[in-house]
Amino acid sequence: MHGALQVAVSSGLYFGEAVAGLPRFCLERWQSLHETRARLLLSESGVEPLPLRALEEEYGLDLGLGDTVLGYGWTQGSPELREAIAGLYGGAGPGNVLATCGSAEANLLAVLALVRPGDTVVVDMPSYMQVWGLLQLRGARVIEAWRSPGEGWRLPVDRLVGLVEEHRPRAVFVTNPNNPTGSAAYERELEELAGAARRAGSVLVFDEVYRGLEHATGRRVPSIVEVAGLDAAVAVGGLSKVYGLPGLRVGWLVAGEETVERAWSVKDYTTIAVSVLSDRIASRVLGSPDVRAALEERARRIVRANLEALRRLLAEPGHRGLLEPYWPAAGAYLLAGVPWTRDTMGLAERLFQRRGVLVNPGECFMLPGTLRIGLGADPSRFPGMAAELLEALSSERDGRGGVG
Template sequence: MSPALRLLDPYSGEAIPGLPRFCLERWQSLHETRARVLLSESGVEPLTLHELRERYGLDLGLDGVELGYGWTQGSPELREAVAGLYEGAGPENVLATCGSAEANLLAVAALVKPGDTVVVDMPNYMQVWGLLRLRGARVLEAWRSPANGWKLPVDRLVHLIEEHRPSAVFITNPNNPTGSAAYERELGELAEAAARRGTILVFDEVYRGLEHGTGRRVPSIVEVAGLSQAVATSGLSKVYGLPGLRVGWLVADQKTIERAWSVKDYTTIAIPVLSDHIASRVLGSPEVRAALEERARRIVAANLEALRGMLEEQGHQGLLEPYWPSAGAYLLARVPWARGTMELAERLFEAYGILVNPGECFMLPGTLRIGLGADPARFPKAARELLEALQSLQRETAPS
């Protein structure tokens, strides 16, 4: 077996019969706790409870919280705060989940039956793609293209909806790993086609609020298509810098919420009561919420500028071919000189202690996804170490 195939082995095949191994999460789990330089995260620098209190003036009031099970669908306060993020939604349209990952799982379980035809936006975070296979769905892939900046392929999606009448279309907007975002016009075209064919649009919107430099906010699909035609998932991990709370949510019509809640009885039952309490305080304060979104945009803007400057320096040209993102906290880049980016990422980790994500985990061999959410005080040093390591590895691969 070649070295490249040996490297792929822990990340390919099946976790259990019918469920593909989750390459990205397995890659992260096997490496991130030992990484010296961590550039694999897709969210911004996590906050501390001290920062929430002192910098953002949030009275957490934790001493009086009873450490019971809490509300299985999320507390009334949390569901009301989440509903306030979506025009036309009420608390009855919200189910609180353990991160957006559980929200995605519950959406698949509640909306897709074995044998259903579904469409998946590609490339993508591969959780839903794998869960649909476990569910026994017929999966049609709608691939974005780098030729047009990885934009949402609306024409292709409309064609698939018209021809195959899928029960659901699963999209990540803003997209992970490309950082491309779709706005009202594209979403409106998609919503019209879905309404004609009775297709549900399921959008993972966990990076919504981390748009770059345009002043425009990505609209939620439930606001464009309506709650009867669309489902949104999101959470506090990526934009808000609170991944340790493990708080996410599902927004949908009441019938879908009830079905997903019934499935949740088999998964996590309830989110942690402390997490529910803190999330309610964060999302219930428009000022704090806006400040955290602004913090995320400021972090990524500073790191993008730093990386762009480094790539323009003498000796770094041609090292990476970046696809500059319009949203999110990561950069997808092609490595034109590398034979395999899984092997390259493994060499970066083993020889230099630097962790980035190989494109093979997104079905994009020949690319790397680089995190842009680290503290801007530390990011330039980490990025420079990455580029210097890549430069050394490039020299090793050059013909003698």
């Protein structure tokens, strides 16, 4: 094992417990320790962030920030923001929406509001791992439902239905579109799962933060609250990944009013309220269908261009065999197998230390032998970044190493 990595792992920076019962969040700690020092950032799962002026100059929004009073604002999100978010979901109203500080807080609130210690839950795997970790802390009995690369990482509906029928879990947690695989599930699969959950009395909790970034076909994934109903499902979303606005830290939870009320009561203990500046900007963005659609198309355009560039590079004779890509249907990332090593965390650390190139090791998704590569960078820069990554991988495979 590479020296720097060995020190990191042995000191518990990526694995082990953060506090009693709560596993360390490998992916977020990996990012935190590296991303601010990376020369080539290929670890992000969203598209290139926008400068604030672009919303006004390129997308024609009047943000009106100068008149904003810098008070606490609405703890559940302003009426304007909640109405705009509700408009994204058929049948939802402002009372079905709780605005949160990023989708990460929405996931936290969903777990704490719905799951009690000892409850049985089913979790879609692989996943972003936040919910998985929170469920460990909550003391839930976690049943993992693993997707298979041999099945294209598709949502394992038959397996999930069988687990729901056998265990009648309190909740089923799914990421759709999936992170890190980029697979997307549509009406047929979701309706089948919703039917089983309804019969068992299980709540479906879907992290849908990549909804709108279905770049393979452009066909939008339906929200689980539209398929299963607001009283039987919870949808989580946010502005960070598809819309290129992670700095706003605005996310949301959409569910039946009783669930929203419970989550809001938990939020009194966490962040209290979204920043009033973020609330104002998010209200303007989400309240304008034209702007929202333009930002979603921008995201799809970026990822399509970068995927095509990566396909061309991987087809070059010198790059064949470096990676085994699982071509995604959605999201701004690509999961790739590394056929010549299982220690992809050690590999990722060497790429960073020697070349300043940052990608995510599969170990952070319980998938050793893989890397997750971000596809959201500016398409004018991405081909050069990807070429450097492949050259660095080639050097590592051939034992040449090197220092950038």
